[in-house]
């Protein structure tokens with residue numbers, strides 16, 4: 360591969376963000392490659408917004424380097440036309456209509472698109488002439504998304520994009536993200552909905568107190584923690600074939616790093632001894648568990 364092909368879309372080297380004496384982001388380094396969906400996740404106050412604002416060019420780093428498309432994001436003229444941004448708080452003028460707001464983004468970014476196409480994606484066609492101030496919270500989020508993906512930018516930042524959206528809107532949003540990715544766009548996502556990140560992210564940076572607690576693919580992050588099997592047993596059940604702990608609600612919990620094998624052992628045992636496993640649930644480690652481990656590792 361040529362060096363251009365391997366140049367990351369985002370390259371952050373030893374980024375520090377300080378507010379007065381408070382060190383919010385500490386020597387953070389990461390890269391996002393072209394076409395990746397990278398999720399920046401973390402506990403409250405971890406430093407995600409501070410990091411994103413710096414990468415988006417809205418905030419100067421205290422030290423370290425940030426490159427977007429190989430250039431400094433502070434050079435708005437170079438980076439803005441190639442970037443779509445959906446912030447947590449929209450900055451629309453309340454007096455503009457939905458259609459005018461989308462058009463304005465076209466002028467600001469110098470990208471072209473069909474306003475009708477975008478309004479259709481976010482189901483705001485019937486609200487095209489409505490003022491932004493008269494939209495519901497979810498409709499404003501959808502308008503934010505429409506403007507972020509206007510003109511299919513090469514890089515799209517989605518800051519908690521699905522907060523407050525109904526299921527139809529979420530599905531439509533992820534469909535459009537899928538289309539953008541097919542065309543090679545790079546997506547940076549923050550969300551507190553861990554399932555979304557687990558399903559969709561290629562890689563995750565999990566921040567805590569200004570540093571990465573973990574970084575990697577979903578399976579790299581979850582691999583270090585056991586999967587779980589839960590079930591209840593009738594009172595007279597024989598001894599279990601593998602170690603389990605009894606929870607306060609009477610159910611049994613098996614923690615395992617070999618989910619398939621141990622589940623097989625358990626099911627065979629139940630079949631042979633005609634034992635009914637009630638409320639049986641088996642599942643791989645979830646990102647929630649990785650998040651919870653942040654607190655327990657600290658307390659250990």
Ligand SMILES: Nc1ncnc2c1ncn2[C@@H]1O[C@H](COP(=O)(O)OP(=O)(O)OP(=O)(O)O)[C@@H](O)[C@H]1O
Pocket residue numbers: 378381383401402403404405406407408409410
């Ligand atoms: N302007 C500021 N002045 C002083 N401290 C700040 C400022 N902005 C953020 N901080 C602090 O820096 C830390 C990181 O904040 P940041 O908003 O980057 O976190 P976050 O990961 O986005 O959190 P959340 O998930 O709660 O939105 C927090 O402790 C916050 O209180």
